Amino acid sequence: MILNHMVEFQIPHLDAVFHALSDPTRRAILHRLTGGERTVSELATPFNMSLAGASKHIKVLEGAGLVRRHVQGRTHYCQLEAARLAEAQEWLRTYERFWTTRLDDLEEILREEDRALARSSEQSPSSPAKSDKTSRSTK
Amino acid sequence: MILNHMVEFQIPHLDAVFHALSDPTRRAILHRLTGGERTVSELATPFNMSLAGASKHIKVLEGAGLVRRHVQGRTHYCQLEAARLAEAQEWLRTYERFWTTRLDDLEEILREEDRALARSSEQSPSSPAKSDKTSRSTK
DNA sequence: AATTTATTAAACCAAATGGTTGACTATTGC
DNA sequence: GCAATAGTCAACCATTTGGTTTAATAAATT
Numbered sequence: 001m002i003l004n005h006m007v008e009f010q011i012p013h014l015d016a017v018f019h020a021l022s023d024p025t026r027r028a029i030l031h032r033l034t035g036g037e038r039t040v041s042e043l044a045t046p047f048n049m050s051l052a053g054a055s056k057h058i059k060v061l062e063g064a065g066l067v068r069r070h071v072q073g074r075t076h077y078c079q080l081e082a083a084r085l086a087e088a089q090e091w092l093r094t095y096e097r098f099w100t101t102r103l104d105d106l107e108e109i110l111r112e113e114d115r116a117l118a119r120s121s122e123q124s125p126s127s128p129a130k131s132d133k134t135s136r137s138t139k
Numbered sequence: 140m141i142l143n144h145m146v147e148f149q150i151p152h153l154d155a156v157f158h159a160l161s162d163p164t165r166r167a168i169l170h171r172l173t174g175g176e177r178t179v180s181e182l183a184t185p186f187n188m189s190l191a192g193a194s195k196h197i198k199v200l201e202g203a204g205l206v207r208r209h210v211q212g213r214t215h216y217c218q219l220e221a222a223r224l225a226e227a228q229e230w231l232r233t234y235e236r237f238w239t240t241r242l243d244d245l246e247e248i249l250r251e252e253d254r255a256l257a258r259s260s261e262q263s264p265s266s267p268a269k270s271d272k273t274s275r276s277t278k
Numbered sequence: 279a280a281t282t283t284a285t286t287a288a289a290c291c292a293a294a295t296g297g298t299t300g301a302c303t304a305t306t307g308c
Numbered sequence: 309g310c311a312a313t314a315g316t317c318a319a320c321c322a323t324t325t326g327g328t329t330t331a332a333t334a335a336a337t338t
Contacts, residue, residue: 018161074335082237098221213305
């Protein structure tokens with residue numbers, strides 16, 4: 001549905017979640033939390049960073065809904081909240097068919113060649129081969 | 140294992156990929172590209188934004204390896220490159236067990252209580268069990 | 279009561295981001 | 309050749325980011 005598409009990239013959390021995940025320190029914190037609850041200072045120590053710095057990272061994660069915190073006395077316990085990660089994965093799932101099936105690749109290649117053909121055969125052959133595992137023939 | 144953990148959040152692409160995905164305009168562009176190849180201006184028009192602005196977004200996507208471009212004359216054709224999205228999803232997959240099964244939740248709760256117990260017995264052996272609990276039951 | 283511990287808050291800073299405009303480079307079409 | 313088209317590049321701007329340091333707050337310890 002068109003409505004679906006309109007909404008798809010406007011899921012408000014996605015901005016915050018993906019942004020939170022874009023920092024390696026924060027990903028490490030999340031990973032650390034898979035081992036269970038941790039206090040702020042426990043989370044902070046492995047990183048070469050001030051406590052306040054780590055605290056800010058944790059707040060970003062909290063803001064994205066990826067971490068929950070419960071305070072107990074002076075200690076703040078953080079805990080992984082994975083639901084939003086599920087949302088992110090759900091978003092990615094939409095694109096699964098673009099890497100799972102080679103049929104789609106073929107379809108796309110054909111369309112590409114169609115277009116190329118339609119536009120006559122004047123093309124610069126300077127496409128940089130990406131060398132990675134992109135088994136797609138880049139012509 | 141530790142090595143695994145060290146590497147896990149250092150996959151160089153992840154920074155760029157997640158950052159690229161953190162912007163709704165860029166997600167929309169990606170989504171648009173699921174319909175097949177598009178030129179830069181085709182991608183730009185739906186957004187209330189200068190061509191140069193959209194061009195920058197596309198370059199970010201390209202930098203993250205999410206879009207490939209092939210130039211043909213004066214026209215730049217962009218095409219979805221989903222492999223890096225797969226990497227992102229793979230990273231997320233690690234966390235799947237934290238939202239799929241409630242068994243894991245239970246496991247975590249137990250471990251949590253273990254820690255609380257260990258902690259209290261370490262510092263003051265006769266400390267009473269904290270009745271704060273995990274507040275997880277409020278779900 | 280005084281001190282140490284756990285943590286946030288605030289002010290600051292350099293760098294990156296997301297956007298603009300205007301100039302520049304090719305390519306295409308008349 | 310000349311103008312329109314497709315797109316980048318460079319400079320600029322406001323805001324955000326990721327980090328710091330120095331308070332400030334609140335709880336635990338002595």
